[in-house]
Amino acid sequence: MSNKKVILITGASSGMGKLSAQDLIKAGHTVYAVARSVDKMKDLEALGGHIMKMDVTDEADIEAAVKKVIEEQGRIDVLWNNAGYGLYGPVEDLSMEKVQQQFEVNVYGVARLTKKVLPYMRERREGLIINTSSMGRKIYTPLGAWYHASKHAIEGFSDCLRMEVKEFDIKVVVLEPGMINTGFNATVAQNFSYESKNGPYKRLVNGYIKQMENNPTPGSKPEVISRTVLKIINARNPRTRYLVGRGGKLLVGIRRIFGDKFFDMMMMAAMR
DSSP: OOSSOEEEEESTTSHHHHHHHHHHHHTTOEEEEEESOSGGGHHHHHHTOEEEEOOTTOHHHHHHHHHHHHHHHSOOOEEEEOOOOOOOSOTTTSOHHHHHHHHIIIIIHHHHHHHHHHHHHHHHTOEEEEEEOOGGGTSOOTTOHHHHHHHHHHHHHHHHHHHHHGGGTEEEEEEEEOBBSSSHHHHHHHHSOGGGGGSTTHHHHHHHHHHHHHOOOOOBOTHHHHHHHHHHHHOSSOOSEEEESBTHHHHHHHHHHHOHHHHHHHHHHHTO
């Protein structure tokens, strides 16, 4: 791939996606930033980026976005599947409708867009796909079963895809953010199962709510993600995984060294 790359980024209206899009534009790349809210990306357009509305659960949106990039640039060098959110609440309480939506965005959206982009990368016999997972693939928290399950799915999907497309010189990389200061926690709060406060899991649920409200854990600045994405894009042979951000390596290390039962106790103690 040439030094100047055509990059398609989902979830670029806020957080690490938006900041990284800004830095990639400043670095001279041709960036197509997509999200459901175009208004929140006007500043990216002012910097010289291309912005488009795209809901990753909408096949027509995906088709139109990919078609536009190909018509204007003739190629897509880098696809960063970054859109996603966290659904938290007891497994028993959360409706399957909410669960389905979690997977529609976090997993099926990644699959839909990847399938649309792959033929163009395969034809040119080069490309890079970055899939945003989470340290939540290697650790876990109470009430996060569906979110963590979606990230496990992304990792399995990425590993299999990496082997399938290797012969076409397409690279697949998994980005595993730890705690990052973005809008993720606000989205978790927005989608949290507050109706469970008086249900059978109320002790755990109320502990989790208290933890969210009174003990916000500071994360790394989103610049750590931007720097990592730039590093991945510039690497001749990037690693298959990048675990970055506050708490990631520490928590993964604690689980690996002390085992699941100790990690269970540690997580449950944090909810008291």
